[in-house]
Amino acid sequence: xxxxxxxxxxxxxxxxxxxxxxxxxxxxxxxxxxxxxxxxxxxxxxxxxxxxxxxxxxxxxxxxxxxxxxxxxxxxxxxxxxxxxxxxxxxxxxxxxxxxxxxxxxxxxxxxxxxxxxxxxxxxxxxxxxxxxxxxxxxxxxxxxxxxxxxxxxxxxxxxxxxxxxxxxxxxxxxxxxxxxxxxxxxxxxxxxxxxxxxxxxxxxxxxxxxxxxxxxxxxxxxxxxxxxxxxxxxxxxxxxxxxxxxxxxxxxxxxxxxxxxxxxxxxxxxxxxxxxxxxxxxxxxxxxxxxxxxxxxxxxxxxxxxxxxxxxxxxxxxxx
Amino acid sequence: xxxxxxxxxxxxxxxxxxxxxxxxxxxxxxxxxxxxxxxxxxxxxxxxxxxxxxxxxxxxxxxxxxxxxxxxxxxxxxxxxxxxxxxxxxxxxxxxxxxxxxxxxxxxxxxxxxxxxxxxxxxxxxxxxxxxxxxxxxxxxxxxxxxxxxxxxxxxxxxxxxxxxxxxxxxxxxxxxxxxxxxxxxxxxxxxxxxxxxxxxxxxxxxxxxxxxxxxxxxxxxxxxxxxxxxxxxxxxxxxxxxxxxxxxxx
Numbered sequence: 185x186x187x188x189x190x191x192x193x194x195x196x197x198x199x200x201x202x203x204x205x206x207x208x209x210x211x212x213x214x215x216x217x218x219x220x221x222x223x224x225x226x227x228x229x230x231x232x233x234x235x236x237x238x239x240x241x242x243x244x245x246x247x248x249x250x251x252x253x254x255x256x257x258x259x260x261x262x263x264x265x266x267x268x269x270x271x272x273x274x275x276x277x278x279x280x281x282x283x284x285x286x287x288x289x290x291x292x293x294x295x296x297x298x299x300x301x302x303x304x305x306x307x308x309x310x311x312x313x314x315x316x317x318x319x320x321x322x323x324x325x326x327x328x329x330x331x332x333x334x335x336x337x338x339x340x341x342x343x344x345x346x347x348x349x350x351x352x353x354x355x356x357x358x359x360x361x362x363x364x365x366x367x368x369x370x371x372x373x374x375x376x377x378x379x380x381x382x383x384x385x386x387x388x389x390x391x392x393x394x395x396x397x398x399x400x401x402x403x404x405x406x407x408x409x410x411x412x413x414x415x416x417x418x419x420x421x422x423x424x425x426x427x428x429x430x431x432x433x434x435x436x437x438x439x440x441x442x443x444x445x446x447x448x449x450x451x452x453x454x455x456x457x458x459x460x461x462x463x464x465x466x467x468x469x470x471x472x473x474x475x476x477x478x479x480x481x482x483x484x485x486x487x488x489x490x491x492x493x494x495x496x497x498x499x500x501x502x503x504x505x
Numbered sequence: 506x507x508x509x510x511x512x513x514x515x516x517x518x519x520x521x522x523x524x525x526x527x528x529x530x531x532x533x534x535x536x537x538x539x540x541x542x543x544x545x546x547x548x549x550x551x552x553x554x555x556x557x558x559x560x561x562x563x564x565x566x567x568x569x570x571x572x573x574x575x576x577x578x579x580x581x582x583x584x585x586x587x588x589x590x591x592x593x594x595x596x597x598x599x600x601x602x603x604x605x606x607x608x609x610x611x612x613x614x615x616x617x618x619x620x621x622x623x624x625x626x627x628x629x630x631x632x633x634x635x636x637x638x639x640x641x642x643x644x645x646x647x648x649x650x651x652x653x654x655x656x657x658x659x660x661x662x663x664x665x666x667x668x669x670x671x672x673x674x675x676x677x678x679x680x681x682x683x684x685x686x687x688x689x690x691x692x693x694x695x696x697x698x699x700x701x702x703x704x705x706x707x708x709x710x711x712x713x714x715x716x717x718x719x720x721x722x723x724x725x726x727x728x729x730x731x732x733x734x735x736x737x738x739x740x741x742x743x744x745x746x747x748x749x750x751x752x753x754x755x756x
Binding site for chain 2: 356359360362363364365366367368371374375377378379380381382383384385389392
């Protein structure tokens with residue numbers, strides 16, 4: 185995608201909270217933070233699903249593990265983000281390493297099912313964690329602390345922290361996919377058998393990509409828990425994994441900005457349909473808000489049929505590499 | 506240094522009740538082009554898969570340069586100098602010719618756990634990839650996307666990928682498959698030129714190529730080797746004639 189466009193969007197993203205504050209609409213800043221956190225989660229999934237060709241149906245487990253790690257740290261009186269967030273990444277990364285070490289020995293539909301099964305196991309595990317709320321969830325008395333005079337309780341500050349992390353993560357992935365490692369995982373996606381035959385231990389590279397994506401997913405989870413000041417097992421439910429997959433497919437599989445576009449597109453559509461009555465639509469079909477998921481389904485169908493490289497693919501001149 | 510580079514002893518492989526590899530023993534000398542021929546379904550590709558390491562044998566040993574590699578994973582064998590090509594073209598279709606070959610060069614040039622520097626700026630990889638492209642006759646096509654190449658060009662890239670691993674022994678599985686006469690001649694020339702540096706185990710149905718290139722020929726029928734010898738010996742071997750060659754030799 186064109187550099188000027190990316191820069192323009194970034195300027196808008198930086199200016200957005202200031203504009204909302206002057207319009208006295210800080211609610212939208214909170215909403216935007218949530219969109220950006222999901223953008224990070226979807227981008228991390230896109231690393232394995234898009235670039236690595238591994239159809240993981242359990243990414244919510246890593247997001248959830250990160251969310252719970254960050255939450256437990258706050259509940260246990262260690263609210264420093266500098267401690268809790270790297271720890272959330274480490275826990276999710278190690279969990280992905282363990283799940284990947286077993287799952288990546290399978291292929292195709294078996295891989296999809298086994299990642300789903302592991303994620304559901306972690307989901308039920310969090311339900312049974314009575315010390316940390318069980319299925320009631322865990323309410324956080326405060327957000328993490330970062331020092332430097334920044335207060336994450338302020339929604340605008342929190343937004344900028346999330347934005348900075350997302351930009352850093354996307355830049356990291358943009359370097360990675362053009363580096364040796366990135367070329368290797370994309371080549372494994374294309375032809376794993378041949379990669380073995382020219383001397384690559386494909387499993388190791390796939391596992392490394394899977395663990396890295398898990399760690400980034402964990403960071404998104406830590407941010408999400410802080411944003412809501414609340415976490416419950418629902419964040420690990422398989423429908424959350426499905427939602428992240430829909431975001432990636434909608435935005436663009438294997439496209440650098442696919443996760444961001446898909447997350448904002450999907451959540452934006454949901455928000456629009458659920459909370460803003462559209463006059464002309466209500467006039468022809470009064471119950472449309474009860475069937476808002478139908479619109480998501482239609483949008484997904486349109487993308488799969490007419491834009492297999494997702495919305496990002498429509499902007500990208502080079503197409504998927 | 507002479508002596509066998511590859512030694513196979515009593516290799517055995519079953520698929521259910523079917524014996525795909527039946528007590529195969531075989532040697533490839535250093536500097537030798539050794540052809541493996543046999544009718545369709547004789548188990549040639551299965552044998553190549555076991556030597557290259559993508560398929561585990563049920564019994565028997567494989568020695569490469571004197572070391573037992575029977576339990577080595579494929580990528581370790583490749584690093585040690587044992588590479589294969591495929592009968593059914595197996596390349597990276599979305600990648601350019603240079604990128605295809607550079608991948609194979611990269612595999613043996615330091616770690617690929619590098620996450621920051623763009624690989625496109627590693628000119629050493631690209632230079633070597635271009636040299637190999639020229640060697641297999643793709644010097645004019647280095648920037649073409651592999652999937653857009655003509656069939657014979659894809660076959661050249663197929664062999665080029667194996668060659669780019671810098672092997673001591675090349676396992677070529679029907680390199681001439683689907684090629685026209687001119688293209689086959691070029692491939693024969695390429696294999697001929699390789700014999701200086703690389704030993705070759707050649708599976709091929711093109712008997713003209715086999716008899717021109719091979720120092721020795723082994724004949725595989727129903728998973729078992731029924732004869733090994735020089736082209737002249739194989740030509741007159743009555744068992745081979747009966748089992749397989751028949752028409753093609755008298756023709």
